[in-house]
Amino acid sequence: MTPAPDNDTLLLYAPVPLHRGADGGLLIESQAMNGLRLWARSFSRVVVMMPLSPDPAPRGWVPVAEAAGTLDQVRLEPLPMAYRPDQFLRQLAPTRQRIRALIGEARWLSFAIGGLFGDWGAVAGFAAHGMGRPFAVWTDRVESEVVRRSLGDGPWRARLRARLTHRPMARLERAVIGRASLGLFHGRETYDAYAPFASGPSEIVHDIHLAPADHIDPARLSTKLDDARHGPLRLTYVGRADPMKGPLDWIEVLERLAAMGVDFRARWLGDGSERPQMLARIAAAGLQDRVEMPGFVTDRAAILEELRSAHVFQFCHLTPESPRCLIEALASACPIAGYASAYPEDLIAAHGGGVLVPMGEKAALAHEIAVLAGDRERLSRLVANARADGAPFTDEHVFAHRSEVIRHHLGAV
Template identity: 60%
Template sequence: MTRPRPGSLLLYAPVALYQQDGTFWVEAQAVNGLRLWAEHFDEVVVMMPLAPGPAPAGWLSASEQATALARVRIEPLPMSYRPGVFLRRLPETRRRIAALITQAQYLSFAIGGLFGDWGAVAALTAHRMGRPFAVWTDRVESQVVRVVSTQVPWKTRLRARLTHRPMAWLERAVIRRATLGLFHGRETYDHYAPYSRNPHLVHNIHIGPDDHIPADRLAAKLAAVRSGAPLRLLYVGRAEAMKGPLDWLAVLAALRDRGVDFTADWLGEGEMLAEMRGRIVALGLQDRVQTPGFVADRARVMEAYCAAHLFLFCHLTPESPRCLIEALTAGTALLGYEGGYARDLIWSHSGGLLVPPRDIDALAERAAGLAADRERLADLLARAALDGAPFTDEAVFRHRSDLIKTHLAG
C-alpha cells in the first residue's frame, strides 16, 4: 500500500495550464502562489487543466521558473468542460487523481463549476477513500452562472438555467464532506459557512510587502488630490457581465453630465470589451476613458493602482475579487456596490464608500461629492491605505497553510 509522503500537499488549481516547447506554461500569479505553498510544505503537487494552443500573455515557462517551482510538481489533467468529453474522461482521470491522493499527506481542492470540475471530483474521491481534505473557493459559482445568465445569448442562457441548480447541489455536497472549508472573502464565507463543518474566512492575494504604496508616494498622492487634480478612476478585471461593465460606463456618463473632471481606465480583456468600446463612443466618453485590454506588465498594473484615486466597481454577483485588496494596498479608495466582501475589507478604517447594487445614480453622486470635497477624498485615500496594510501574499498563504496543517494533520 502506498504511504503518503510526509509534508506533501496535493492541490487542484483550476487555472489553465499550457504546454509548448517541451515545457509547461503557468499563469504568473499561479507561479507565485505555488512558490508560497512550497515555503510551507516539503513537496507540492498541483493538478491543473491542460488547455490546447499556445500560452496567452502573462503565462510563464515552468522551466524558466525552476527556482520558484523547485519543490513543485505539475500534474496536467484534461480540460473537459463539455459534458460528453468530461464523462468520457472521468473514469481514467479519477483513477489518476486517486493515485495522487494516496501519495500526499495533505489535500486541498479548489472547486467551482459542474462538468470538468476536477476539484469536486478530487474531493468526492478523497471522501470515498476516507481521506480528510480542504475545499477552497473564492466565489459562489452557481450564483454567478444564475445572475450572468440574464445577460447572455439565449443558448448560453438556456444552458445556465439547466446547470446552475445542479452546480449549487455539487458545491454543497462537496463542502459538507470537507474536513476544512477555506472561503475567500466575507461574501463567499457567508454563503458557504452553513454547509461546512469547519469553515474559515481566508484571503488569496499576490501582493508582496514591497508592493504596497510607499509612504512618500502616498503623501504625494494625497497632496495631488488636495490640489484639485482631475479625479482618476480605475477598474482592473475581466470585461464580463458579472463585473457590470455597462453599469460602470453609465456611472462615468453620469459623472460627465454632472460636470466632474475625471479620467478612467479599465484594464482587462473579456467577452464584453468590444461592446464596452462601442458604448464608450456612443456615450461620447472616448476622450476620458481608456480600455487597453489585458496588461501583462505587472509593474504597469501596480502603477495604475497607485495613480488612481477611486477603484470604481459594479460587481453583480457574489464573489471575492483580489482587485479590491490590491486597490487598498495602493492607497486607492473603494467605491462600488455593497457586498459582504467589500464591506469586510474596509471595516477597520472605512477606506471606501458602498451603495446598494445597481444604484448607478448613488455611485455617481458619491464620486461627484468626493471630487468636490478634496479634504474628504484625501482622508478616504489615507484610510484605504490603512485598510490595505495587513494584506500580503506571505501572510495569507501562511494563514491557509497553518489551517491545513492544523485541521488535516490526522
C-alpha cells in the same frame, strides 16, 4: 491508505489551466507560479493537479522551466480539460483512478472547486471522502450563483446552458463542501454563502499575489495625499470587461458624472466580451477625451502604477465573488467606490477606505463619487484609510495563514 507521519506532501487541485509551449514544455499563469512558490515554503513537497488546455497559451503564461530552482519541491500533474459532458464522462474513470493514486501519496489535501463537468476538484473531494481521508475545499466565488445570474446574458446557447446547469452545480458544491473536513473560502462573500453547508470548520482566507514591496511606500503615499487635493478626479478599474463585472453600469456612472459637471478622467484596464459595447457607449456619450480603455495589460508594474496614480477605484460588481482587484487597490492607497456586498464591506470595515452603495444603484454611486470630487479633504482622508485597510494583505502572509489552517484542522482529524 493512511500517509506516514513524516509525510509532509501537500496535494492541491487548481483549476488554472496549463498550456504546452512550442517546445513541448509546460506554461503556467505567472500568479499561479507565485502561489506554488509560496506553498513550497510551508510544505516539504507540493503536488499540483491542473487541467491541461489544448489551446495556445494566453498572455501572462510563462514557461515552468523559468522557475528552475524555485519550484524544486513542486510537481505538476496535468489532468485532461473536460468541460463538455461527453469529454468529462469519457475521462472520468481513468482520471479518478489517477487522482486516487495521488491522494495516496500525500498527507495534506486541498482542492479548489467550481463548475460542473470537468470539475476535478469535486471529483478529488469525493475520492478523498471515499478513502476516509480528510481534505480542505477552497473556492473564491459562488460559481452556481454567478451562472444563475447570467441567465439573461449572452447568446441563447449560453443562456440555455446556464438554465440547465446552475441548480445541479449548486447541489454539487454543497455535496463536496458537506464532505470536506475544512472549508477555505476566499473573502466574506463566499464564506457567507458556503459556510452553512460545511460539516467541519470554515475559515475566511484570501488568495492574493501582492508582495510587501508591492504596497505603496510612505513617500509615494505622501505625494498621493497631496495630489488628491486638486486636479481632475482620476477613476480606474482593472479587470475583465465581462457582464459579471458590471462594465455597462460603470459606463453609466461616468455618463451621470459628466452630466453633473464633474471634472474626471477614467480608465478601464482589461479586455472582455463587453468591451465593444463599452467603447460604443463612450463614443455615443462623447466621452472619448475623458475615458480610456487600453485593453489587457500584462505588465504588473504598470497595473500597480495605475492604482497608485488613481484617486478612486470605481467598481460595479454584480455577482457574489471576492475579486482580488479590490485588495490591490487598497494596498495602493486607492479608495474603493462601488456596489456593497459582504466582501468589500469586510475589506474596509476597519478603517473605512471607501464608499459603498446598494447593488445596482448607479445614481447613488455617481452621487458619492461626485461628493468626493467636490470634497478633496475627505478624498485625501479616504486615500490614507484605504492604505490602512490594505496593509495586512501580502502574499507571504495569506499563503502562510492558509498553510497553518490546513495543518491545524486537517492534522486534528
